[in-house]
Amino acid sequence: MTVIETRSEAPPAVVARGLTKVYGTGDARVHALRGVDVAFATGDFTAIMGPSGSGKSTLMHCLAGLDTVTSGSVRVGDVELTGLSDKQLTRLRRDRIGFIFQAFNLLPTLTAEQNIRLPLEIAGRQADEVLFERVVQTVGLKDRLRHKPAELSGGQQQRVAVARALISKPQVIFADEPTGNLDSRSGAEVLSFLRTSVRELGQTIVMVTHDPMAASYANRVIFLRDGALVTELHQPTPQSVLDTLVKLEASAC
């Protein structure tokens, strides 16, 4: 309980206001996001859910400074993203944001350890060796550090990606379907590491997923439909997430 108290007092890690994203022009216009207002508390683990094409990835890309917004604003920490140059956005990603993608997270020419240290090296920062040991220990990669990605299983590759995202202590980690390509056991492993990092390291995580099981690892689930936020759940269980989804689908028809 005390943990939750301190969490609510800290300023939110990411805040979006009136977020709109339109792709294309004329007949081909697609409103991927229609005025999304959302905040992600520091040290919280949030899942974004919704049917396919509802704008989950677009929302994540806009929040992470990977894509520009049509209107609205995004703040990461105390930095307003709208109006930043490409260079400033790159700097922001480098220093404040961690990423875990669905696939192709690692550079094939680098070993697992080199991949983990890559963001810090790009930033020219020293790794926190204590943290490094702890993260590697936690994700269970101690004896796989010298392996190239091709020599690792899919689950191991995603664990390397998790370790890489954690090592630079970013303000927020964005994960886009991190377990989408994994079997359920490897997926469960990766998700519990994410949850552990939130509990033990106070890491903020925003995860896109379409899997109710995965969403249940989060503290909070927000639901998107047709580019708009429709509802949210706190302390979700697989069943409650599934029920909400079914309700959403039904009201859409």
Place this chain on the structure above:
Amino acid sequence: MLKTTLAGLRAHKLRLLLTSLAITLGVGFIAGTFVLTDTMQAGFSQKVTAEADKIAVAVTPKDPEATLSRKDLEKVRAVPGVREAQGLVRAAVPLLGKDGKAVGSSPTTGVNVLTGELGRVTVTSGTAPAADGEAVLDENTAKAQGLKVGDTITVLDKDGGRHRLKLVGLIDPGVDQELAYTGAVGFTTATALRLSGAPGFAEIDVAGADPAALKAALARALGSQATVRTGEELAAALARQAGVDTEFLTMGLLLFGLVAMLVAALVIYNTFNILVAQRTKEMALLRCIGAGRGQVFGSVLLESAVVGLISSAAGLAVGYGLGALALAVLGALDTPLPTDAAASLSMRTIVLGLAIGLVVTVAAAVLPARAATRVAPVAALRTQVEEQTFRTGVLRAVFAALFVAAGLGVTAWGVTMRPGERTSLLTVMAGGALTFLAVLILGPVLVKPLSAAVGWVPRRLFGVPGRLAVDNSGRNPRRAATTTVALTVGVTLMTLISVLTASARASLDARLDKQFPVDYMLMTQSRESAIPRSVAEGLRARPEFASVVQIREAEARSGERTVIAGTYHGPVKPALKAGSLSQLGPGTVVLSGFQAKELGVRVGQSVPLTTKKAGTVSLRVVAVVDEQSSELPPVTLAEDAFDRYFGKVPDAQVFVKIKDGVPEDRARELVDAAAQPYPTVQVSSSTEVRGEFDEALDMMFKIITGLLGLAILISLLGIANTLSLSVHERTRESALLRALGLTRPQLRGMLSVEALVLGLIGALVGVVLGLAYGWAALQTLMAQTAFEVPLLQIALFVAMSGLAGVLAAVLPARRAARASIVGALAAS
């Protein structure tokens, strides 16, 4: 299948553009060579035919040294059917410049300018000489000497007497290479004969009605001493002569064209390999839906054929432009070449150009096409693109070992052969070709260690992007090897040429320093013994000079052979092959190595010498000197003996050495003053000789490197091509790096460093090969040549290659940096 192929071509047209450019440039160069030489040949033919049209029959002496006499001319004129006959005079008549010295390094050629029916010379301004005191000059000489119609010119007759004539016109020497080189001064026939002292005519031109009948009649009248040809036959012979000259040019230029095509072939091979690798899924899908191996093979070959044909056609257009450009440049430089004919693209050029381009492209695509047939249908179902791995196969190891052994063996064999002979050079060249094949086979094995070595600095200098770039450069060894080998070809040849020119320079310097220690040399324009002895004697008396050596020469016979006999006065120290110079005296002789070999004699044996004044004498050989390092005549006698045999001949050459401490300006003034009264005596200093030689070498070096530049340019296209294809393959990777915080400039820098490493690898291998084969070639050219490594120049090549690589990366890098991260992440 045809439809799929064409659709594929359209889809990949940007990627194929660079490949096409490689072929276009290669074919363009070859076609340009043909356009240039064909046009020149056509121009020659046009000109000689136009000239020869004016004459029915031309009579020339059988012996090119001899002339036709006035009596011959009378005989010709007496033959029935001859409307008109005129003799052509052609003999040295030195023109004096404004400084009173004879113009040019060889005497101006005096000719008679005919008018009327047989007038073959084109008068471009003024009139032809009509009276004794009138003369004309060729345009180039007049321009160089600042003379114009109306001026007075001075020429020397054969006894050195000066004659002043009025310049009444300018002439065009046409395509006559000799006249273009020496310059031409024209007179009336009588004046030309009187001034030049020519014993007769070089040619008699005849006008008449029936050339064939005239030819027969004239041949009967003149007997066996003369060659009689109709005007048509003369024109054909002249055109053939010109044809031999243009053929040399064609062969020389084609050699560079072939190098360019070889490089283009490597580039094409690489591109198709990469395209096939990238389209594995597409190929597999085709296989899944039932395409046979043959069909896949055919579709890749068809693609290459279309590319080859289109780019060769473009190459023909480029070639036409290049040919026309070269003609324009040659025309602007006042070369004695017929450049005014319109550039023409002959059928042969079109067929050859298309054939070469097509064959090279398709041949280069055969191996990649075969690789495409090996794609298993199941590959269509795999999601993860496999990282290309490379293992050194047993077969590769065996072949590489074989070629290395053969290349080195053949080279070593060539190097140990007797130098100066063509076979040894050819053997070394064959060894070079084998070694190059070995490098081609070993390339993929060498790339990793080389990129690690070359990348050592960039890895430390450029942080994370640098490290990633170096890793990437060796990531696909096969691809990297082919890319860099294309550059290696050009750099090897460049290095080879620069080693050869530097060594030639060093050898000449050494020779000038050691065996020819003079500061000034005096000789006449015609290279004859014509410097009065008083010139050397006057110089010797001056305290400013350390030594003065006189060389005299005269023609003599030894048995059946004509030899140059001579003597010297003054201190000489020639390099001896055998014997000693001290025994030279009455009844003895010193021979050059070449002369001794030709006469088949050794030290101690005797040779006969038929002299002008003492009949045939027998002389004992006391020494043989190395002619490469001595200025002594081939048959050297003692001074007294020479005088007795040949009379008081003037000096042919005088070598002067300055005493230490005497300023060069002062010495030069004295030597010039001594030579001033004799217009044909020319003074040259060893610095000048060096300078001229250096200039000639520099010129040659520039032309060759310019021509090799094409091969280098094509290999750069190859680097750009490989990089842009790699960039395409690594779209996801680049997006990931950008998401993780790599800035756009860093991403661009990463690709630049990768290109830099590739360029440096290619250059380094090229430098090693070029040095090795430069050395080997030197061993086969001459004994005792200096091996000089032009370090600065080679460092420049390496630096330029690296820089060029970086330049080649500009476009691919821009494309990579511009790509949107989100778009790239989505495209999986």
